[in-house]
Amino acid sequence: xxxxxxxxxxxxxxxxxxxxxxxxxxxxxxxxxxxxxxxxxxxxxxxxxxxxxxxxxxxxxxxxxxxxxxxxxxxxxxxxxxxxxxxxxxxxxxxxxxxxxxxxx
Numbered sequence: 001x002x003x004x005x006x007x008x009x010x011x012x013x014x015x016x017x018x019x020x021x022x023x024x025x026x027x028x029x030x031x032x033x034x035x036x037x038x039x040x041x042x043x044x045x046x047x048x049x050x051x052x053x054x055x056x057x058x059x060x061x062x063x064x065x066x067x068x069x070x071x072x073x074x075x076x077x078x079x080x081x082x083x084x085x086x087x088x089x090x091x092x093x094x095x096x097x098x099x100x101x102x103x104x105x
Contacts, residue, residue, distance in 0.1 A: 010037065010060035013069050022057035025073065032072040034065045 013029075013036070016022050022038045029036040039058040061069045 008062070010039075011063050011066055013059045013061045013066065014073070016057050016059070017055045019055075019057055022059060025059050029059075029061065029069055029072055032068075034061060034069050034072060036061050036065075036069065 014025070016025065019038075019040070022040070026036045026038055037060050039060050040056065
């Protein structure tokens with residue numbers, strides 16, 4: 001093989017053990033314009049085994065996309081805010097109406 005064909009072979013980005021998680025990662029990468037695919041053993045899909053690496057799901061990308069793909073999977077500040085980890089605790093609603101004014105009725 002020459003170096004051009006080796007450079008075009010997919011490389012491993014990450015490995016997960018949940019097929020659904022693998023598909024979510026691939027979908028996120030594709031939405032960012034990165035070609036990605038899942039490599040797995042047929043045994044893991046047919047029997048759902050996750051013992052001794054049988055359930056391994058390898059996320060593969062083109063070598064030229066590897067760094068961009070890693071960056072695309074890094075959690076961003078927006079992701080943290082959507083998950084409720086913005087740093088400050090969210091104000092809780094006690095359910096009682098707020099008191100305002102002088103208090104006389």
